[in-house]
Amino acid sequence: MLTKLGYGILSIIIALLSIFSPALNFRRRPADAIMRMVAVSDTHIGSMALRVAGGSLCFNDIAKTIDPDLLLIDGDCVDEANEENWTAFETIYDKYCGVENVLMTLGNHDTWEDYDTSHDYDAAVARWLDYTNRIMNYRHDSPRYAYEQNGFHFVVLAQETTSTAAEISDAQIAWADGQITAAEEADPGRPVFVLLHQPMAYTHGIGAGDIDDTDESFTTAQASRKFMEMLDSHENIIYISGHAHHIYSNGQLGYKTVEKVGEHITSVNLPSMLYGGQGAVIDVYEDRVEFMGRNFLTRTWDNTFRFTVEF
Ligand SMILES: [Fe+2]
Numbered sequence: 001m002l003t004k005l006g007y008g009i010l011s012i013i014i015a016l017l018s019i020f021s022p023a024l025n026f027r028r029r030p031a032d033a034i035m036r037m038v039a040v041s042d043t044h045i046g047s048m049a050l051r052v053a054g055g056s057l058c059f060n061d062i063a064k065t066i067d068p069d070l071l072l073i074d075g076d077c078v079d080e081a082n083e084e085n086w087t088a089f090e091t092i093y094d095k096y097c098g099v100e101n102v103l104m105t106l107g108n109h110d111t112w113e114d115y116d117t118s119h120d121y122d123a124a125v126a127r128w129l130d131y132t133n134r135i136m137n138y139r140h141d142s143p144r145y146a147y148e149q150n151g152f153h154f155v156v157l158a159q160e161t162t163s164t165a166a167e168i169s170d171a172q173i174a175w176a177d178g179q180i181t182a183a184e185e186a187d188p189g190r191p192v193f194v195l196l197h198q199p200m201a202y203t204h205g206i207g208a209g210d211i212d213d214t215d216e217s218f219t220t221a222q223a224s225r226k227f228m229e230m231l232d233s234h235e236n237i238i239y240i241s242g243h244a245h246h247i248y249s250n251g252q253l254g255y256k257t258v259e260k261v262g263e264h265i266t267s268v269n270l271p272s273m274l275y276g277g278q279g280a281v282i283d284v285y286e287d288r289v290e291f292m293g294r295n296f297l298t299r300t301w302d303n304t305f306r307f308t309v310e311f
Contacts, residue, residue: 040279041074041242042272058296059097075107075197106143107197119162153183166198232262
């Protein structure tokens, strides 16, 4: 963990940035937007000074410049899921972010107390619930839960093992199906946001080293086809994942940050917040959802990633 002096220096840097960056970078929330969200993934907070500093700078820009109504953190919240890293996460979240409404998902790193030696799923989930129930300000007793805000619905899913891929059972797919149906009935015509840390297999052209988008040991594993078909049987799904750590791209090197999957799914694969600072600001309107890329570390907008989902 940082020392008191370390946190003092960090706070001064953040205070100085906060004075200048809103004026330079403020993009006013449109008056007709129903709500403003921020979505980030792979925050990989740890107790090392660089992870603390990087996470703090990004969280501060999110809270102070963007000021969202809802923040989505799509897994790999911590780098290793031990007390030290979770304490670092909670400390910097409380100090520099504190957005009241936040949804977090369980990533593969959130199931690894130690990369190499300790992979105990039940113990990791218990710790994840302990911390996220304090940070999220929304009671949940499982990493699979449903949430509603301003008439928009979020279905949060989670891997069921400690593997790198998302192993998800038929029971979880059926549960998600039921939650999405209930959301569509409650607020007809509106898209439903589905969050899982891993992208679906065969999507985004993910090519990282020896990993490609057909590698089921990296994406949604054996459940992919069935899972995708279930999502596509609904009207309008916005599927948000992370995990790949790619920077925003519209396909020049084969990888695409956002793509249409099937007939009814818009799939968004978020970059890593820690490794590069990128994430999305999302303005939700009565008839559309607008995504805008932002680098929360450099406090700049990124027009490589801008698109709209209409409904
Ligand atoms: Fe991951």
